[in-house]
Amino acid sequence: MLRTLQLSGEKKITHTPRIVKIKQESIETISIKSLYFDDELSAKSQPGQYLMVWIPGIDEIPMSISFMSGETESAVTVRNVGSATNELYSMKNNQQIGVRGPYGKGFNIDNIKNALIVAGGSGGVPLGPLSDLLKKEKIKFTCIIGAPVAGELLFLERHQLNTQAVGGRVLPITDDGSYGTIGLASEMAETEIKKEEYDMIYTCGPEPMIKKIVDLALENSIPVQASLERIIKCGIGICGSCVLDSLRVCKDGPVFDGETIKDLKEFNVSKRDASGKSVPI
Template identity: 45%
Template sequence: MQRNSNRPLVVKIEKIIEETPTVRTLVFSDEIFSSVLPGQFAMVWIPGVNELPMSVMITLEKGKGAFTVRKHGLASTELYNLKVGDYIGMRGPYGNSFTIKQGKLLLVGGGTGLVPLVRLLTFLKKTDEVTILIGAKTKEEVFFEKLANQLLENNKHQVIVVTEDGTYGKSGLVTEEMEKLLYEKKFDAIYTCGPEKMMHKVVQLAHTKKLHVQASLERMMKCGMGICGSCCMGEVLVCKDGTVFDGEYLLSNKEFGFTHRNKAGILENY
């Protein structure tokens, strides 16, 4: 029977990876969700709790997909607390994906925003030269550093960790480090995902250097498939027109970096 991608596919959690004291990766088996495009997402059903839009994480095993979750709100904490053998459902995959360029690439990620960027790494050519900037508040919140190095072992690459409190790697904001890098090196394309204020700065910095930049965005989502309108940002719907947008478009959108809508649809400031 053909699968209805809009109805939750229910799977069992097979493995849980502790990434940091507040971040876990939940692994499950499914062919379709093991091979989505970077930037695409699933609506993840936590039965009896809620449903959340989540970027789909890679695994190093064939036929397996994963979600990397930080315990934050009520629903994400419930998801984080699930055990091996518990059920989750997922609809999708939904949304567009990054346009993958070749050459010298810069990836800038913060927190679980690293998920689509790590997936992007699996689509690169051996000839690409990759710099990935990983931003975190403090040492114990850093994750995916080892994984990024592992995925890039056959590429000329650099993984730079930046912590806000300077307890690990470079000290300061990830965008400050990016600004320095842009003076030292030339890049062919920049990709970013993370907190919107961070992405806004990344897009602005890339724009001043006239560099191709794309960002993967998040908004309050209910349907995830271009029906309910909850995720509208100006005239675009993040679930259907995005999640990935060109920097040039984003700078022309007056909501990007400043406002998002709440559950009722009222604009709130970031």
């Protein structure tokens, strides 16, 4: 049975869950919280990569890594939307979960001088560690954070601290205007790219939003990277539950560049449900 996968050099990940203990809970929004734990492989992963998280007695689900210290401390961030996430959300300090990974391809920051991040709702989870990395590497960036209401703006203070450190800005926008500008993140992105020259756009959120951002980027000849979401069961490209056209999101992604995305016929059109059946988005 396949148990390990060589990543690079001597670094290996295991496909057997590593049991970790929750050490800290952090409430992020009115419906989202982060769970911190110690795991060296997770802490040294690449922004945009994910873990398969095992909730004992319930299920195993993919979760973006939302914090990576570079040493041992890591985190996943969860919204209560189903039986597995409900159980994970309710977990407290000292309870145990299993993690395997990190898996997939993350964001690339090579040769970037001025970036734009567009985060939509809970889709902003993988963009948190990207924000941390851009700050660490002293890369200027602006961050648009969109949410339905003020209480759902994810990682707002984190992005504010990071952008301020590199001379960037945070632009919050809510559907109801309860914080920041009223409107949609994609609308603000359209306005923003007319004001300032960016050499990369990073985005994650609802797929219709991602579609608009990718279209905007391509129309304006700006490279773009987007993190896409599909049902993932294995994490290693075997089961096919995450297939998007001929690509496996779990292995070929979840981060894809705009040139790849624009040719995907199923993007923003259909996805596979838990049984593998193609259903409309």
